Amino acid sequence: MAKETFETFSGCKIRLLRGGQGAPLLHLHGALGVSAWTPYMERLSQHFEVIVPDHPGFGASDTPDWLDNVGDLAYFYLDVMKATGLSGVHLSGASLGGWIAAEIAVRDCHALKSLTLTAPAGIHVKGLSKGDIFMWSPEQMTRNLTHDPKLAEAMLAVPVTEQQQMAAMKNRLATAKLAWQPRLYNPHLYKWLHRISVPTLLLWGDHDKIIPAGYGPAFRDLIPGARLEVFANCGHVPHIEYADEWVRKIADFTREVAT
Amino acid sequence: MKFFCFHLMPYAALDPDYDKKYNSAWVTLPNSYYDPKIGHALYNRYLDELEFADACGFDGVCVNEHHQNAYGLMPIPGVMAGALSRRTKNKIAVLGRALPLLNNPLVVAEEFAMLDNITGGRLVAGFVRGIGAEYHSWGANPAESHERFHEAHDLILQAWTKPGPSVFEGKYYHFEYVNCWPRPYQTPHPPIWVPSQGSRETIEWASHPDRKYTYLQTFSPVAVLARYMAMYRETALNYGYTATSEQVGWSVPTYCAETDEIAVREARPHIEFFLNKLLRMPQEMLLPPGYLSLASMQGVVAAKRALSTGNQTIEDVIEKGVFLCGSPATLREKLAKYQSEIGFGYLLPSMQFGTLPAELTHKSIEMFAKEVIPHFRASAAPARASA
Numbered sequence: 001m002a003k004e005t006f007e008t009f010s011g012c013k014i015r016l017l018r019g020g021q022g023a024p025l026l027h028l029h030g031a032l033g034v035s036a037w038t039p040y041m042e043r044l045s046q047h048f049e050v051i052v053p054d055h056p057g058f059g060a061s062d063t064p065d066w067l068d069n070v071g072d073l074a075y076f077y078l079d080v081m082k083a084t085g086l087s088g089v090h091l092s093g094a095s096l097g098g099w100i101a102a103e104i105a106v107r108d109c110h111a112l113k114s115l116t117l118t119a120p121a122g123i124h125v126k127g128l129s130k131g132d133i134f135m136w137s138p139e140q141m142t143r144n145l146t147h148d149p150k151l152a153e154a155m156l157a158v159p160v161t162e163q164q165q166m167a168a169m170k171n172r173l174a175t176a177k178l179a180w181q182p183r184l185y186n187p188h189l190y191k192w193l194h195r196i197s198v199p200t201l202l203l204w205g206d207h208d209k210i211i212p213a214g215y216g217p218a219f220r221d222l223i224p225g226a227r228l229e230v231f232a233n234c235g236h237v238p239h240i241e242y243a244d245e246w247v248r249k250i251a252d253f254t255r256e257v258a259t
Numbered sequence: 260m261k262f263f264c265f266h267l268m269p270y271a272a273l274d275p276d277y278d279k280k281y282n283s284a285w286v287t288l289p290n291s292y293y294d295p296k297i298g299h300a301l302y303n304r305y306l307d308e309l310e311f312a313d314a315c316g317f318d319g320v321c322v323n324e325h326h327q328n329a330y331g332l333m334p335i336p337g338v339m340a341g342a343l344s345r346r347t348k349n350k351i352a353v354l355g356r357a358l359p360l361l362n363n364p365l366v367v368a369e370e371f372a373m374l375d376n377i378t379g380g381r382l383v384a385g386f387v388r389g390i391g392a393e394y395h396s397w398g399a400n401p402a403e404s405h406e407r408f409h410e411a412h413d414l415i416l417q418a419w420t421k422p423g424p425s426v427f428e429g430k431y432y433h434f435e436y437v438n439c440w441p442r443p444y445q446t447p448h449p450p451i452w453v454p455s456q457g458s459r460e461t462i463e464w465a466s467h468p469d470r471k472y473t474y475l476q477t478f479s480p481v482a483v484l485a486r487y488m489a490m491y492r493e494t495a496l497n498y499g500y501t502a503t504s505e506q507v508g509w510s511v512p513t514y515c516a517e518t519d520e521i522a523v524r525e526a527r528p529h530i531e532f533f534l535n536k537l538l539r540m541p542q543e544m545l546l547p548p549g550y551l552s553l554a555s556m557q558g559v560v561a562a563k564r565a566l567s568t569g570n571q572t573i574e575d576v577i578e579k580g581v582f583l584c585g586s587p588a589t590l591r592e593k594l595a596k597y598q599s600e601i602g603f604g605y606l607l608p609s610m611q612f613g614t615l616p617a618e619l620t621h622k623s624i625e626m627f628a629k630e631v632i633p634h635f636r637a638s639a640a641p642a643r644a645s646a
């Protein structure tokens with residue numbers, strides 16, 4: 001199980017979940033945040049010391065005055081890694097968290113050992129529309145998250161507490177602040193993805209309704225030496241839909257790059 | 260009390276069955292539903308109606324701004340205000356420009372200054388944040404809505420009141436040469452009205468002694484109106500002054516006919532079209548994140564309040580006081596009661612709504628102007644004990 005702490009960096013108090021032992025793996029969550037230590041985190045923690053922060057503006061973390069864009073979060077996490085003396089970090093990010101991870105890596109790869117991006121936001125390909133997450137109701141969002149409708153049904157069957165609803169509002173507001181316009185990307189990021197100097201793994205579901213799988217090859221071609229692996233019959237959240245396989249791919253990849 | 264005839268200029272020819280295929284008359288309703296030949300006739304008819312209201316004894320007419328929808332066809336309200344400026348004699352209120360949607364709010368300083376000059380100071384300037392749906396239509400970030408509104412307002416006021424050129428240094432807008440040509444006709448600037456569906460933050464801002472702007476409660480039950488008007492007065496007292504009735508107003512669809520029964524019968528299909536077809540939108544469209552403060556939004560969720568309501572009837576909205584409908588005697592009686600209880604100085608009746616056709620609109624405007632308005636001319640708003 002994970003340990004929950006609250007720590008302050010760059011004037012912002014954030015919540016961190018930590019579990020497991022081994023090389024550090026910093027996982028950056030997506031737009032929906034993390035409400036708890038979930039099965040994919042538990043499985044990852046069998047291979048790594050897993051660190052999962054709530055981003056500034058999200059979940060149980062504070063919303064700092066300085067938070068305006070994803071670049072602010074990238075510098076924030078560089079500060080966090082420096083302040084905690086982290087090095088040799090396997091950086092992982094899903095969706096919005098993948099975008100933040102890419103922005104960190106284009107700025108400074110010194111503390112990183114590898115980068116894993118799961119269906120990251122962050123770039124735009126003309127003609128390849130993303131899902132309009134802000135126009136969807138919470139139910140539509142859940143249905144559009146996964147490929148298997150039975151999984152969506154199961155997620156919808158779990159009652160939502162008022163506290164979770166409040167957190168969802170907060171996460172939605174922070175996501176809008178970061179990603180409403182331009183929608184889910186930084187028009188300048190693509191120009192600098194070549195600066196990423198650590199081995200990079202891209203993971204994508206072939207039926208992603210939020211960031212279509214066509215973004216996978218686009219990212220792969222922009223990041224030197226990046227490898228793209230696609231999950232068949234999978235939506236936007238392979239870490240939830242195929243947690244075992246997702247964890248195995250990351251464990252194999254990080255083992256491979258370590259040798 | 261002063262009376263301003265409000266117009267939304269809806270696309271009244273909208274196919275009522277559109278909602279079998281689309282969930283709203285906003286943002287995503289294809290513009291193939293719009294016929295320019297019909298639009299040409301509607302625009303000119305609606306301008307005639309406002310000119311008629313101006314000639315009949317209203318103190319002013321109002322236009323407003325909405326984008327990419329069938330609810331209101333005035334994306335650029337200054338065009339309509341300009342068209343009205345030459346043939347009307349009384350006030351023209353643009354209620355208002357949606358400031359956070361604009362990349363450069365100086366365009367509003369210029370547009371309003373032009374209108375104020377053309378009309379010789381008959382302009383009332385309205386500032387709003389726009390409807391939630393417009394943040395979807397325009398790609399404007401709703402999370403920046405409040406900050407941009409305040410900054411754009413400060414920029415426009417600087418353009419009107421500070422000798423130019425001057426420097427404006429904001430977070431969203433930064434200009435080295437703020438130098439508005441023409442300057443406004445009125446000194447120091449046109450009166451500013453702030454329409455709102457009700458928010459404590461807006462009232463605290465509008466009633467501040469530096470501003471004392473007229474707060475307009477739009478399309479709300481009369482009980483809600485009473486609550487926000489009282490809040491305005493109380494906030495003003497906390498600031499150390501007593502608000503006048505000219506600082507508060509009410510915007511409400513209104514229909515006047517020979518008897519209550521005739522009024523309800525004639526208005527029914529048209530107000531119900533307005534309520535159930537033109538206002539229709541899902542909550543995600545109406546309330547994008549940041550449009551309301553997090554606290555207000557969480558309040559909405561906590562209360563599980565249905566924002567996009569089901570089908571509403573004319574009886575519902577008359578009962579709640581969201582729609583004024585009846586004979587001149589009934590309207591006089593209701594307005595006298597509301598005004599003595601609530602004490603607003605401006606009434607902004609929407610004399611056309613939904614599909615209400617030209618003849619009925621004309622009849623209602625004339626009857627209201629002849630048999631209701633004069634009743635409220637004799638005295639100013641009655642003095643009332645402050646809360």
